[in-house]
Structure formats: structure tokens, C-alpha cells
Amino acid sequence: MSATTEPLRVALALAAAGVPVLPLRRGKVPFGNCPSCKDGACGGRPNMKAAGPCRCPAPCHAWAAATTDPHALTSPVWAPVWREAVAVAYHPGGAGLTVVDLDDSAAVAWARETLPATRTVATTRGEHWLYRGAMPSSNAVRPGVDIKSMTQYARWLGPGTGRMAVLPAAVRALVVKEDTTPARGEVASSLPTRAAWGRSVATGCRHTERYVRTGLERGLALVRARTESGAGSQAFGVARFLAAQHTACPGPCGLTAIGEEIVTAAVSVGVPEPYARRAVANGLETAVERAA
Template identity: 45%
Template sequence: MTRIQTALWLAGHGVPVLPLSGDKRPLANCPACKGNSCGERPNSLAAGPCSCPLPCHGWSAATTDRRTVAGWEWDQAGAVGWHPGGRGLTVVDLDSPEAVQWAQTALPATRTVPTTRGEHWIYEGATQSRNGVMPKVDVKSLMSYAVWRGAGTGAVVPLPAAVVALVERSKAAARVTPHRIPQARNGTCPHRSPSYLARGIAMAAGQISGTPEGMRNRTLFRVLLAVLRTHGQCGCMGPDDLDPVWQAARSTGLPQSEIDRRYSQALSTLGL
């Protein structure tokens, strides 16, 4: 089947889909939504009023509406993406032979789908998504998308507690990151709402995750400068707000020592 035929077939079976580019990222925002100037969609992490019918904003644009799916420009797509959590499913993305071997001993057998470097293991039930819960292991479910690689083989079994525990353990590890948050200098925050901070953090984490190897150190530093310049002196940023940035940096392979160094460098550059 062609990509549009695959997408329509999935949508007809209740699987939310979206077109992806050749590098497996969502197609670029349309002019009206560029840089998330539209304020994001109502179901996004940083909820907003956007109702654009084009496939902007990644997973939150995924839909089962066949008319919407048919209207997208699939000739520009390099792959079909799908939103596992929107179908009540979880994908454990095993991105190396070693990760597959780990899953074979640690997780119950379920439906498996071969990928270019490993396998997708699909479970019934949704959970929070998290990258890097183990080396070369990501959990894709709610607020996330995966590349459709085919229906796979085997029966889908319930999501095991071990996967949920991996997500929670990874979140807890991110929360104990000993990074100092700058103190407010003027006691007032000029920003519109807490969603403004959440939107900025989500954009920052997305930039880091999408950076090619060899440029990640500089991207992390540039992103931290932008976030701290905007939010580092008004008091609206709490100890846990930068967790998505730390998680994104670790998931790309940056060592903790380099993350710490770049954060300190950004603080020093801004005099915070």
C-alpha cells in the first residue's frame, strides 16, 4: 500500500495517524503555526486554542478522521506516524539488538514489529511516554508518536507493570538533577500564564531531540540560554520545569558531566 492508503486503513481501524518527514519528524508547521505562534492545540502538553487542519504539532495532530487524513499532502511525507496512546496502546521501542535481548528476558512476549535497528513491542494499555528509560529503549504512548512499521506478529498482551515502573524511575531520576534554579530578581512574572513556560520548555526539548550528532552540545547551550534569558529572573520556573530538557539531552547520548557544564556556562553567560 502507498503511505496514504496505509494511513487511511489505520484511521479506519481507530488508529490516529499523521505524516512524517524522511527523518521521522513531523512535517514542518504551516505558516500560521510556525514557531507555535498559534498557541498549540487543545490536547497539547501546553494546551492552546489552535484548530489548524494541517498536520502541525506532531502527535497532537494525529487523527482518525479519514477526510482530514486524505486531505494531507502525503507526497511530501517520508513515513506514516501513529499515536499509540490515542489507541490505548504502548510501544516499547527497542533500538538495538542488545535492547531486544534485554526485553526478551525482562518483559512478557507480545506483538513485535521489526524496525531498522531493533523491534517495537506493542502492549495493550496506555502510559506516560519517556525516552531513554534504558539504553536504546524508549516508551511511546500518551503524547508521543511512533513510525508505523507494519502490523507485526503475535498477540497483544496487557502492558506490564515493569514498563510503567521504568517510566516512573526515569522521571524520578530526572527530578533529582542537582541544577540550581535562578532566584527571582524582581518578584513579578510578566508572562501570560504557566502554559507560556510549558510551551517554551517543550519547544526547547524538541530542538535538542531533533539535533544531529555533533551539534548537540552547542544546541543544548543555545537552548538553555534562550530559556534562562526568558524565564531565569522572573520566578516562574520551578525545580522540575527543566526536566524535559535534561531528559531530551540524556536521550541523545550527552553525558551528565557535559549537561552540567553547559548549564553552568549558560548561567555564567547571563550573570545568573
Template identity: 55%
Template sequence: MTQPTDNRGEHLGTALALAASGVPVLPLRAGKVPFGNCRTCTDNTCGGRPNMKTAGPCQCPGTCHGWAAATTDPDVISSGLWQRAWVQATGVAYHPGGAGLTVVDLDDADAITWARENLPTTQTVGTTRGEHWIYFGAMGSANGVRPGVDIKSTMAYARWRGHGTGTPTALPDAVLMLAATKPATARHAPKAIAVPAPVGGGACRHRTPAYLERGIAMAEQRITDARSGVHATVYRTFLVVLSTHGRCGCLTEAHVGRLFAAAQAKGESPRHCTDAWTNAHTRLGL
């Protein structure tokens, strides 16, 4: 009789190696999905693990809460609770955003062809149906940004399928702006606040001033071209701008004013602009 293959050691070894390189990992069960919540955390009655969409007090040591359970702590990964999951695991997942990465998930041949024609070459990993293109830089995740294309970064997980070929390159504008066309539900701030530019000013540390100007101009155009779902487009555009320049200190009040002006020209109120900017800050942890 053929004995079932025990991949526990292989999956655990892979997870520990990834964690040692700074990539947060978690086990996957049959169906390529994370393990469900424990009894204590069922239906998020615990409040949800911190860093999820709704932060909470949960500090569950198990594999609860999907991607939010991903960790680089070898003691947690090898703990008794996680060992139970590894026994049943069918694969290893990782949290791209937690490692400062973005995965462009291409599901079919048409999507791959589109990527080769429109995106810069980068690290590429084959999947059962297509390819993962991996870039340096985190951003908001979004599914179905175009036929056969998903973006996995923050608040998402991707299945580990090996190192593939090539070297990751910087997250391009084409991916950032692609996500801006996919509406997403913003978390509404309980109260509007003053909207300053991030602290700093002058040239961006990792890009040229021309890059910043081009990015702001593209953001203005994206808002101007919106035909429906203007509020969602404004939010996603703010999210893209802040994910690229929200930490380097190169945005000025003049830049923010240009974005607000474009949004108000499409009918957004100052309050809605403020809420969208605040929600984008909150989403990115700025």
C-alpha cells in the same frame, strides 16, 4: 531514466486503513519526523493544539504540532492540506496513546535480549535497528529509560512498520515501573488542592485485589529506594499508579495515604505530594 517512486497512494491508503481501525495517524517527512508547523502556528503562537503539554485554542486543519495532529478522521486525512503533506511523505506515523497502546522501542540487540528476559511476549514489529514491542494500555512516554529502550505512548508518535507478529498483551508492571525511574518535568498546578482517591472502591474491574496490593507495594518501594531526584520519582510513581488504576475506581484513601507517607518519609512535604498527585491527574486527563 529511472522515475522516482510515488508512495503517496500507498502511504495514504495505509493511513486510512489504520484510522478506520481506531489508530490516530499522521504523515512523516524525510528524516522520519512530522511536518513542521504552518505559518500561523510557527513557534506555537497559536497556543498549541489541544491535548499537547500546554493546551490551547488551535484548531489548525493541517499537520501542525507533531503527534497532536494525529487523527482518525478520514476527511481530514484526505483533505487538501494533508494531501500536500502526503505528496512529500516518506512514511506513516501513529499516536500509540491515542489508540490505547504503548510501544516499547528497542534500538539494538542488547535491548532486545533484555526485553526477552524481562518482559512478557506481545505483538512484535521489526525496525531498521531493533524491534517495537506493543502492549495494550497507555502510559506516559519516556526516552532512555534504560540503554537502547524508549517508551512511546501518550504525547508521542511511532513510525508504522506493519503489523508484525503476535498479539498485543496487557501493559506489564515491568514497563510501568521502568518509566518511573526516568525523571520528567511535572506541570505545576497553580494551587494545591485536596487530594482524594478516585471515586469508587473495592476490587479493580480488570485486575485482582492482589495485583493492586502488589502495585501499591512496588510504588512504595520505588519511592523508598530513590537516592536522588526524589520529587521527580514521586511524581513518576504517582503517574504510574494513576495510569493503571486511576479510572477503574479501585484506589482508596488508604492507598493514597500509603503513597504520601512513603514520599514524606523521603523528605517530601505534604504540599509537594499534593502537587505531584495533581500534576499526574492533569497529565492523564483524569
């Protein structure tokens, strides 16, 4: 190549820093597959969700073609796409990153209220929040919010500002899919009876027993009210809120017992127990992270 195009120059710099990259064409989308890979004829790449045998040297399969190899990026088979490229994308999961894509001002406001501060990159309509750590990708995890990491690409819009934080439990919880609530009368699982929260397990709590029980009962009522859907997400929110009330206590505050009561409430309206436990554990952990 006699001259280096601007997208290729950016791509090479990112690749040198360990960030897998790929070119984007007009419309800011990946280039189409070559004839051998079109319509999945090749079986897909080994790094795709459904692993396949494809070893095509061309930039096929979008994010799965992202690479840090400068020889591949400057090879003759990639040269034509760089001449047409208008932007550069990267594979966050391949770089050990997760991008929380906030598509509008409401989503940005939600993130500022809910998620730990981290490095941010301005986009046309919102922001990208970057965290250290990879996870499964998922679109529309809530209004205006996509998670881009292991099986998606993100457009490179610059290094951003701020210090990058470790991927928090609150982001991981966004992509945990709650199973459909079973029909009325069915039981997702049966939990053994456990001791309720009380002063005996909260010897270091600075709150009165009445204060804690009142807040807990209100939270449990919110979870039990979600009889059609959303009980798992509600359990996460209740666990996070209640745990946050105890961040200034010397402890112990019996948060494990509180968590068990929330899990039981979620299971009672059809949430599978494994999901309920993950949601509650993530909620309790998130409160601790935000207080740290």
C-alpha cells in the same frame, strides 16, 4: 485527489481501524508547522501537554495532529503533504497503545529477559514491542529503550507478530522518575516502625525463615548501597526478584512485610516515600504477572 498515494492508502486503512495517523516526510520525521503555528504562535493544540486553543486543519504539531478522520486525511490542506510523504506514523496513546522502542540487540535481549511477551514489530536496528494500554512517554528510560505512547508518534512498520499483551507494571515503572537523592543528612520522609518479616506473617511459605531472611538482607543491602542515585530502581528490582521466589508457594508468604522493609531501606537513602512505594508495588506485581 485523482490518485491515492501509498502512504495515504496505508493511513486510511489504519484510521478505519481506529489508529490515529500522520504523514512523515523525507528523513522519516513529521512535516513542519504552517506559518500560523510556527514557533508556537498558535498556542498549541488542545491535546498537547500544555493545552492550547489551536484548531489548525493542517498536519501541524506532529503527533498532536494524528487523526482517524478520513475527511481530514483527504482534505485539500493535507493533500500536498501526502504527495511528499515517504512513510506513515501513528499516535500510540491515541490508539490506547504503548510502544517499547528497543533500539539495538542489547535492548531486545533485555526485553526478552524482563518483559512479558507481546506483539513485536521488527525495526531497522531492533524491535517495537506493543502493549494494550496508554501511559506517559519517555525517552532513554534505560540504554537503547524509549517509551512511546501518549505524547509521541511511532513509525508504522507493519502489524507485527504475536498476541498483544496488557501493558505491564514493569513498563510503567520505567518512566517513573526518581527524585534526586537529597544531600547527606536530609531525610525524604520518616516511616513508622513496622514489624519485620517473620513466620507469623508467612504461614503458607514453603521456604525456611533463614532462606527468606538471607535473601531479603542481601536485597536491602543493595538498596542501601545506592546512596547517590538509583535506589528506587534497585528497590523495584529487589522486590521483583524476592517476590518471584514465592510464586510456587501456597501462601501467604508475607510479601507485604517484605515490601515494607524494602520501602524503608529505599527511604533511608533519600528516595521519596511515594516513589519508593510505587517502585516496590510495581516490582511485586511484575513478579506475579510473569508467573501467571
